[in-house]
Amino acid sequence: MLLISTFSVHNYLDYIKLFHKYKGMLLKNAYKTAIFV
Secondary structure, rough: HHHHHHHHHHHHHHHHHHHHHHHHHHHHHHHHHHOOE
């Protein structure tokens, strides 16, 4: 049980990192689009 919860915590942290990275790219693209429009 402990092993499973530890694994899910690591997955959750990786997911958060990916989400922030992706969100940052989306914000940059939206900012560039706003400038060009």
